Amino acid sequence: MSTSDATRLAAVLTDAPPRSRRTVWRRFRRHRVALLGLGILLFFGFGAVFAPWIAVHDPNYGDLYNVKAPPSTEHWLGTDAGGRDLFARILFAGRVSLSVGLVAASISAVIGTIIGLVSGYAGGWVDNLLQRFTELVMTFPTFFAILILVSIVGPSVFNIMFVIGTLGWTGKARLVRGQVLSLREMDYVTAERAIGASARRILFVAILPGVIPYVAVASTLTIAGAILTEASLSFLGIGVQIPTATWGNMMSAAQGIFVLSEMPWVWIPPGLAIGLTVVAINFLGDGLRDALDPRSVSD
Numbered sequence: 001m002s003t004s005d006a007t008r009l010a011a012v013l014t015d016a017p018p019r020s021r022r023t024v025w026r027r028f029r030r031h032r033v034a035l036l037g038l039g040i041l042l043f044f045g046f047g048a049v050f051a052p053w054i055a056v057h058d059p060n061y062g063d064l065y066n067v068k069a070p071p072s073t074e075h076w077l078g079t080d081a082g083g084r085d086l087f088a089r090i091l092f093a094g095r096v097s098l099s100v101g102l103v104a105a106s107i108s109a110v111i112g113t114i115i116g117l118v119s120g121y122a123g124g125w126v127d128n129l130l131q132r133f134t135e136l137v138m139t140f141p142t143f144f145a146i147l148i149l150v151s152i153v154g155p156s157v158f159n160i161m162f163v164i165g166t167l168g169w170t171g172k173a174r175l176v177r178g179q180v181l182s183l184r185e186m187d188y189v190t191a192e193r194a195i196g197a198s199a200r201r202i203l204f205v206a207i208l209p210g211v212i213p214y215v216a217v218a219s220t221l222t223i224a225g226a227i228l229t230e231a232s233l234s235f236l237g238i239g240v241q242i243p244t245a246t247w248g249n250m251m252s253a254a255q256g257i258f259v260l261s262e263m264p265w266v267w268i269p270p271g272l273a274i275g276l277t278v279v280a281i282n283f284l285g286d287g288l289r290d291a292l293d294p295r296s297v298s299d
Contacts, residue, residue: 034287040280048094055088078265104226107165116176213292220285
């Protein structure tokens with residue numbers, strides 16, 4: 001290879017337009033709804049992290065003298081049927097519900113990204129095999145599959161994280177595969193092949209950075225979905241079990257008409273926490289999508 005050829009290849013290898021962090025933040029900052037979502041998530045995240053210092057009462061302690069008590073100066077959000085302080089349980093429940101969303105989304109992102117990378121880059125029979133397997137998993141009714149698996153392995157926090165994560169990767173795999181099919185034909189990837197780069201280097205150095213923004217945006221939706229799934233499982237009684245608090249099992253107390261009509265302090269706070277968190281994550285995902293979109297006009 002001549003010196004001039006090497007120079008041209010080096011220029012091509014740097015062709016992939018770098019996304020400046022400052023530019024991404026500037027685009028994201030203009031998305032006011034996304035900033036609102038980020039603020040809501042920081043609010044709940046702060047409460048979850050510092051719950052032991054913010055909560056006045058032990059979330060699992062039952063005050064038998066204040067069972068089903070309405071909000072008061074002693075119990076800011078009232079108490080449940082076991083006399084447990086609902087404000088403390090909301091804070092500690094945030095730890096579990098947010099952790100389920102983050103861990104499940106991380107598991108699904110890793111599985112989906114690896115399968116999508118290999119499928120899109122290898123092509124041929126490998127691509128066909130992985131795509132048929134992906135389609136097979138997609139044919140399962142996801143929620144019912146989760147119900148069955150959780151019933152088999154047991155309703156612990158870690159089992160729910162694992163089951164939701166291992167069944168939620170199919171969309172990301174197809175997304176990543178589509179991006180890889182496009183990126184592998186780019187000039188800088190072709191240049192990597194020309195200089196003899198290994199498949200591992202091409203996948204993880206040249207192609208992977210180009211798909212990470214799409215995975216990040218898709219993962220925000222997975223986090224929201226995982227939180228809702230955990231809440232649904234706990235509401236049905238096969239999720240995380242009491243006394244461990246999650247927003248879902250706190251909502252399970254609202255299955256009776258008396259609680260719905262006469263004790264709104266029992267179900268409105270966890271319901272608001274779930275709703276606000278899911279909406280905030282969706283707002284954040286919209287902002288990230290716009291900020292990371294390479295077709296956006298740079299300032």
